[in-house]
Amino acid sequence: MSDPITTPVRPDHGNHQHEDDLHENRAAGVAIVATGAITAQGAGAAALWDGARAGRVAIQQVQGLSMDGLSTKLGGEVGVPVRPRGAYRRPDGFRERAIDLALVAAEEAMAALPAGLVDPDRFAVVLGTCNAGLLSAREWLAADASGALPDRRLPALVTPQALAEAVAAAFRLRGPVLAVNTACASGANAIGWAADLLRQGRADAVLAGGSDALSDVVLAGFNSLQSLSPEPAAPYSAERQGLSLGEGSGMVVLVRSDLAERHGLTVLAEVAGYGLSADGYHVTAPHPEGLGAAGAIRAALGHAGLGASEIGYINGHGTGTPKNDPAETSAIRLALGERTAAAIPVSSTKSVIGHLLGAAGAVEAIVTANALAEQIAPPTAGYRSQDAACPLDYVPNTARPITAGAALSNNFAFGGANAALVLTRPQLRHRPPAPRREEVVVTGVSVLSPSGDGPSAAWQDFVARREPGGELAGVRVGQVELDPEPYLARRTRRRMDRLGVLSVVATAKALEAAGIEPGGEAARTVGVVFGTGTGPMEAMERFTVPVLGEGPAAADPAVFPNTVYNQAAGQVALHLGLRGPTSTVSVGHASGAAAIGYAADLLAAGRADVLVATATDTLTAQVARAYAAVGAASSRGAGGAADGRFLLAEGSVALVLERRSTAEARGARVLGTVLGYGMASDASRARLWDARGRGVERAMRAALLDAGPAAQGVGEIWLAAAGLAAADRAETAAVARLRADPALNASAPFRLHAPKTVLGEPMGVGGALCTALALHAGDGTPALVNSASLGGTHITLAVRAADAATTARESRILTEGESR
Template sequence: MPDAADGTVGVVIASVGAITPHGASAEALWEGVRAGQVAVAPVRRLPMDQYQTSVGGEVTEACKPAYDYAPGPDTRDLSLDYALTAAEEAMAASRLRAGVDIPAERWGVAYATCHAGWRSAELALREVQEGGAPDWRRYTYVPPQAGAEVLSAAFGLKGPVLSVNTACAASAHALAHALEVIRSGAADAMLVGGSDAFTESAFAGFSSLWSLSPQAAAPYSKDRCGLSLGEGSGMLVLLSREAAARTGAPVVGELLGYGLSADGYHPTAPLPGGEGAAKAIGAALSSSGLAPDDIRYVNGHGTGTPKNDSAESNAVRAALGAAADRTALSSTKSMIGHLLGAAGAVEGIVTVLALRDQVAPPTATCVGLDPQCGLDPVAGKGRPMVFDSALSNNFGFAGANATLAFTRPGGRGAPPPAVGPDDIVLTGFGVITSAGEGAEALWEAYAAGHRQGVEEDRLRLARAEFDRSAAGSARERRRMDKISQLAVAACRAALGAAGAAGDEPALATTGVVLGTGVGPMESAERFTVPVLTEGVQAANPAVFPNTVFNGAAGHVAMALGTKGPTSTLTSGHAAGAAALGVAYDLLRAGRAERLLVPAVEAFSPATLDAYRSIPLFGSAAGRRYTLAEAGIALVLERRSSAERRGAPVHAVVLGHATASDACGIGRWDPSGDGVERAMREALRGAGLTPHDIGALWANAAGLAAADRAELAAVERVFDLDHVRFEAPKRLLGEPIGAGAHLSAVLAVGAWRDGAPAGPVLVNSSSLGGTHTSLVLSPAPPTGTESGR
C-alpha cells in the first residue's frame, strides 16, 4: 500500500543479523568495526602454504543453525550455515512471525552469493578424483538458489524468492531488488542478505591475479598492495513502512534507494575514472531524494587493490562534486576482509548501525593516504559524526556497480513519486537452441513435433550449436566461455531485431538482466579441477574471471556497449523467469527505458555428472526428461520508449508473480499450492481472470512428480476445456533457466501462426519449489491500464 498520495512506498529495516570474523552477531560486528579491530589473521581451516597470502577474515565462531537441511554433519555447507545463522538473528530481532504477524505468502527472500556452495563442489570433485562417489546431496547445495530456498523453508516464507549473483556486488543487488518487490506491492516483508564461505578456488583465483595482500589489506593507503578475503553472512529484514506501523515492528533504519550500472570495460578492472560507479552513485542519490550535500559518509567498496580504490575515489568525487571534500569514505574490508557476495549486506548493516549510533566507521589499516584517493578514510577508530543519510558502495567483477542509500528512521530523503504507468513491451528476441538459430527455427521444430536431444550416458541432452562469430572475433571469444558466447550472440540478435543495434546513446542507457541456473560451471570446472589436482600453480588467471555467475552479463556489456542497470538472477530452473520479473519491475519503476534480458545455459562434464547422480534424474523416469542448452534474449522496454523509436512490438508483459512452496532444497509441494498462488497473483496483477487466458504455456518438462503438482494447480485455476495447455519442454527439452524465454518466444510464434490473439500465461518453476508466472498479450488490453 502506498504511503502517500503520490504512490510512493517507504521501505524500512526492522532488524539485522550477521556472522563475520568479528563474531556471531550484528552487534559483535559493529562493536569490532567501530573500535577499529582488525580480524584478518592466519587462516586455520584451509591449507594456505601455496597461496599469495596466508591471512584472511575467517569466521571462528561455532556455527550451528537450528534448521537442519543436511542428512549429517559431514554433508553440510558453510555458506548455507552462515546464511541461516545470520537470518536466525535477524528474524528473532524483528519480533515478527511469518504466518502470524505477516502472512507467509506476503514475506519473501532475496538471497545473494558469489561462490554459493562451491566448497561442496570442491569436496565432491576431490572425492571423485580419489575414486569415490560423493553424496549426491552435495551437488544440490552448489547452485545459488539453494541458499534462497533453504531460507524460505527455515522460516516458512512463501512469498517471492530470488537468488542474485553479481559477484562482489551481489547482496547490494539483492537489497535493490527486494526494495522493488516491496514497492511493487508483491510483498510486505523480505528477508534479504548474502553469504559466502572460503573456498580453495577463491584463494587460488585471486592469487593467480596477484590481488591478495600478504597482511591485512590497507584500503586507500599509498602502500596498499591487494585485498584480504573474508567470509560470513549478513541478513536484513525489510518491511513496507505501512507493515511496520501495523505490526509494531522495530525500525533501525530506512533503505531509501539504489543505483545500478555496468562499466562495460574489463572482466576484473574498473574504469579508471570511475565513470560507471559514479553513475550508480548518482542514481542512488536521485532515487532517494538526496543531494550531494546530504551525504557526510560513504561506506566504500575499498578492497585495497591499487586500481579499485583510486577508481572508487574518482567516482565519489565525480558524483558528489565539491561535497566529496566534506565526505568521509571508509572501508569495512580493512577489518573483516572482502566477504564477496555477502559484502553488500554486511557493509549495509555497518552503515545502518553507524547511522543509529552516529559514528563513522574507520578504515582501520589506513596508513599514509594515497593522494590518488585523497578522500577522508577515517583512519584508526570510529569517529563521532552527526549525519542523517549515508551511501554504501559495492562493485564487482564484470563491471557490476551498486550503490545503496540509507537513512536514520525519519531522516532526510524520500523515494521519488511513483513513475506514471506505462506498458512493458517485447520489441525483439534472439534465439539459439538445439533446433537452430532464430525464432523461426524454434517455432518450426515445435509446430512439426520434432523432439530434440539424444541420450548420452543415462541423460537425454539437447545441445545448442551456433555460429560463434556472432559473439565476436576469435580474439574476443577467447575470453568467453560458452554461456558468455551464447549471451552475446543472442543479445546482439535481439538488439538487431528490436532496431536498437548500433545506437550508442541508447545502448549507454540500456541495461542487462540475465538469468542462468547452471551458470559458469564450464569455467568453474576448468579452473578448479587443475587446482585440486596440481595445486595453485595450475590456477589460470584467464579463466578465473568467468567463474562468477554474472560473467556472461559482463561480456554482453563489454561487447555491446550497454551501461545501464545490470544484474544476474540465479533462481535455478526458474532463473530466466526471475530475470524477466526483475526487469519488468525495474522498467515499471522507471529505473531504465530498455533492458536486454538473456537466459543462457550450457553443460560441463561435472554438471552432467551431478545431474546423473541425483536420484530424480538418474531414474528411468528421469531419462524421459531432456536437458537442453540455450541462449535466448528478449528486449523489454517501456512502450513510450518503443514508440519514440518506432520499434516493433511483439507482445506486452501484463504482469508477473513469484511464490514459494517453502519446502527446502530440491523439494516442492505436491499439491501445487505455490504454482496456484503464482498463477492467481500474476492474473491479479495483470487485471485479468482465468477466463481471459487463451493458452497456458506450462513448466511441465517430463518429470512426473513435478508435472503432477503443476497440473493439479492448473486444474484448480483453469477450465482446460477452454484453455490450450502447451508443454513445449516435453518436446524441446528443459533449457534450465531459459524455460520462460522459450515459452515466450513460442507464444509469439503461435499468435503469428494463427492462434487466438489473446493473453497467455507462462509458468516456470525451480526444482526447489519456487514458481514464477508471467502474463503476456499480443496487444494492450482494450480500455484498461495493464500491469500492476
C-alpha cells in the same frame, strides 16, 4: 483499510498509491527492522558493529584452510562455531558452509521479528552470493577426480538458488524466493531488490542479505590475479598491497515503514533507494575513471530523491587494491561533485573483516545502518598515509561523530557490475518519489536452441514433435550448434566460455531485431538483466580440477574471472557496449522468468528505458551427471518409453524490453506486452514440490492479480512441464483448480502448451524460451507462462502477443494438434 502485513494487496503497477502517501506523490518507505550477522568479528550483528566502530582488525592467520602456496596467510575467517539450528538435506558428515553462515545470520534476524506477524505466503527471501555452494561443487569434483562416486545430494547444494531455498525452507517462508549473483555487488543488489518487492506489493516482509564462505579455490583464484595482500588490507592508503578475503553472512528483515510504525517495530534505518550500472570495460578491472560506478551512485540518489549534499557518510567498496580504490574515489567525486565529496567521511569495513564477496554489500549495509543510528562514522583501519589518487576523507583508524541523515554504501564487482544503496535515518521520514509507472513491451527476441537459430526453429520442432537426439555422459541432451562469427572473433573468444559466447550472440541478435545497433550510441543506455540456472560450470570445472590436484600454482588467471555467475552479463556489456542497469539472477529453472520479471519492474518504475533480459545455460558432462544423480535427467534413448524424467537441453534466449513510450518514440515494432508476473515458493525442507501444486497455483493467481484487467480473457498457459513426473503432476493439479475457478470468467478452457516435453528442459532458460514461443505463436489473447525451480520456487509471467492476425494459423496448428 485492511492491514497489508497479513492481507495480500495488488502490486502498485498503475496509479494506485497508499493513502498516506497520495497527497505527497511519494513511494512507500522501506524499514530495516532486524539484522543478523556472522563475520570474523564473531557471531551477531552487535559484534560486527562493535568491531567496525572500534576499528578492530579481525583479519588474522587462517586456521581452517591450508594457505600453502599463497602470497598471504591471512583472511577474515569466521573463528566461532557455525552451528545453525535450521536443517537442510546434505550428505552425511558434510556441511555447506555458505548455507550454514546464511542460516546463522537469518536466525538472528528472524528472532527479532514477532512470531506470526507476517503471513508466510507474503514473506519473501532475496539472497545474494558470489560463490554460492562452491564447497559442495568442490566436493563433487574432488570425488569424481579420485574415481569415487560423488554423493547424489551434493548437486542440490551448489547453486545460488539452493542457498535461498534452504533459508526459506528453514523458516517456512512461501513468498518470492530469489537469488542474486552479481559477484561482489550481490548483497547490496539483494537488499535493493527486496525493497522493490515491498514497494510493488509483491511481499509484506523480506529477509534479504548475502552469504559466502572461504575456500581454497577462491583463495587460489585471487592469488593467481596477484590481488591478495600479505598484511591486513589497508584500503585507500598509499601503502596498500591488495585485498584480504573474508567470509560470513549478513541478513536484514525489511518491511514497509508504515507497517513498522503500526506494529511498534524498532527501525534501524530505511532503504531509500539503490542504483545499478555496468562498466562494460574489463572482466576484472574497474573503469579507471569510475564512470560505471558513478552511474550507480547517481541512480541510487535519483531513486531515493536525494541530492549529493544530503549524504553525510559513505561506506566505501574499499578493497585495498591498487586499481579499485582510485577508481571508486573518482566515481564518488564524479557522482557527487569534487567539493561535496571532499566533505563526506568515507570508510571501508573491509579493513576490519576482509572482503566478504557476495555477502559484503549486506554486511556493509548493516554497518552503514548502525553508523546512521549512532551518528558515528567507523574508521578505515590500517590507513597510514594519503595516496594522491585517493584524496578523500577516509576516517583513518579512529571513529568520528557525524551529523548525517542519509548515507551511501558502495559495492562494485567483477564484470563491471556496480550497486549503490542509499539508507536514511527513520527520524527523517524521508520518502522517495513515486515513479510514473508505464507499460512494458517486447521489441526484440532471439532464441538459440538445439533446434537452431530463432523462435521459428524451436516452434517448428515443437509442432512436429522433433526431439533433440544427443547424448552426453549417458544422458539424453540437446545442445546448441553455433558459429559465433561475426559477433565474436576467434581471438576474442579465447578467454570466454560457452556461457559468455552464447549470451553475447543471443543478446546481439535480440538488439538487432529491436532495431538497436550493438555497440552503437543507442546501446549505451541499455542494461542487461541476466538469468542462469547452473551458471559457469564449464569454467568452474576448468579452474577447480587443476587446483585440487596441484594446488594454487595450477590456478589459471585467465579462467578464474569466468567462474562467477555474472561473468556472462559482464561479457555482454563489454562486447555490446551496454552501460545501463545490470544484474544477474540465478533462480534455478525459473531464472529466465525471474530475469524478465525483474527487468519489467525496473522499466515500469522508470529505472531504465530499455533492458535486455537474457537467459543462458550450457551443458558439460559434469552437469549432465549431476542431473542424472538427482534423478531428473532421462537416460532413455530418443523415442524410448517415458521414464518420468526430462530430456536435458541448453540454450540462450534474449528479449528486449522497453517502456512503451520509448518504443513508440523510436518507432520500434512491438512484439508483445509483459502484463505482470507472480512468484511463490513451496518452502519445503525436503526441497521437493508440494504435491498438490499450491505454490504454482499461488504464482499463477498472483500473476493474474498483478496484470489486473489486462489479463481478462487469458486463453492459454505455457506449462513448466518438462517430463519430470512429480513436478508435472503438481502443476497439472494447480492448473485444474485454476480452470475450474468461476471467478476467472474464462470463456473457454485454457489451451495448455508444454514445449519443454518435446524440446527438452533448458534449465534456467525455460521460462524465457516459453515466453519467446508465446509471443511468436500467440493469438493476441493473454497467456500465462509458468516456470519452476527444482527446489519448489514458482514464477508465472503474464504476457500477450501483439499481432494476432499473423500468428493465428500457427496457433491453431498447435492448439488442434499438439496441445494437451
